[in-house]
Amino acid sequence: QVPLVESGGGTVQAGGSLRLSCAASGRAFHTSGRGWFRQALGKERECVAANTGSGDSAAYADSVKGRFTMSRDNAKNMVYLQMNSLNPEDTAVYYCAGRRSYGIGYGQYDYDWWGQGTQVTVSS
Secondary structure, three states: OOOEEEEOOEEEEOOOOEEEEEEEOOOOHHHOOEEEEEEOOOOOOEEEEEEOOOOOOEEEOOOOOOOEEEEEEOOOOEEEEEEOOOOHHHOEEEEEEEOOOOOOOOOHHHOOEEOOOEEEEEEO
16 A cells, blocks of 8 residues: 545635645655546546656646646655646546556556545636
């Protein structure tokens, strides 16, 4: 198990920004692909961003491209999701996820470890 702990969620007005952080433990962190998922009430969990073990390549959902940026600091075992220009449709519980493989995973079943989630609420 590689415990993952998210932080940084909260309530923000439309147009605002939040930065989510995900702390991970485990020696294999730098070889492990990471993803950020979200799940809105009554909807399926979706991947909004994912990157490779080194962070040299990332992918984003169309709904967040140009607004969200995923990054990682392997020296600190941290992964981040910078969210700008937030709108009410971004309201959801956001989860950090990790996988044993190095590459990008696009679906929730590509991932092996999950954080507990952090609530993001965007008011209009």
